[in-house]
Amino acid sequence: MAEELSPDRVRISVEVGSQVNPTPFVSGRLLIAFLEPQAQAAFLDADADYQAMGRAKREHFHVELKAIRRQGLTMMDSIVRIGTDLAVIVGNPETGVTATLAVPFVAGGQNHGREKELVPVVQDCAAQITRALGLTPALLGQSAPAAKA
Numbered sequence: 001m002a003e004e005l006s007p008d009r010v011r012i013s014v015e016v017g018s019q020v021n022p023t024p025f026v027s028g029r030l031l032i033a034f035l036e037p038q039a040q041a042a043f044l045d046a047d048a049d050y051q052a053m054g055r056a057k058r059e060h061f062h063v064e065l066k067a068i069r070r071q072g073l074t075m076m077d078s079i080v081r082i083g084t085d086l087a088v089i090v091g092n093p094e095t096g097v098t099a100t101l102a103v104p105f106v107a108g109g110q111n112h113g114r115e116k117e118l119v120p121v122v123q124d125c126a127a128q129i130t131r132a133l134g135l136t137p138a139l140l141g142q143s144a145p146a147a148k149a
Helices: 026-033 037-046 055-071 115-132
Strands: 073-077 083-092 097-106
Touching: 026 037, 026 055, 026 073, 026 083, 026 097, 055 073, 073 115, 083 115, 097 115
Parallel strands: none
Antiparallel strands: 073 083, 083 097
16 A cells, blocks of 8 residues: 655545445546456446446446547546546556555645646556556557447
8 A cells, every 4th residue: 555645734644444336436437447348247237337227327427438448548537536547557457466546636636637747647556556567557548348239
């Protein structure tokens, strides 16, 4: 586990050992996007949030997963606070080692409005972590898992 102190007076933390359903969160969506098609289908078949989606929402979700896999990242409004969350891929799915580096951007903080500018910085950090693990960073533009109807 690593930790970086905030330069602002506000700090976000997640309790060690906390468990959340991955589907609604940027890091979870990124990991789901990089699952092999059969594993992705099995996961979504057992996922309560996915099962609660209507057909149109599921179709949109699969389009989103394909885009996430192609880009190797996802960014969206946070579902737990006001702000934006970013997650980028760490490791290399081709070797079976995959994780995410997720960064929350709190609205009104010193980086407010600069979220997109910071994407390359976070990607570079993820690539450094990947190389430190002795791996080659994942290539963007990989084919996405087949969408489940």
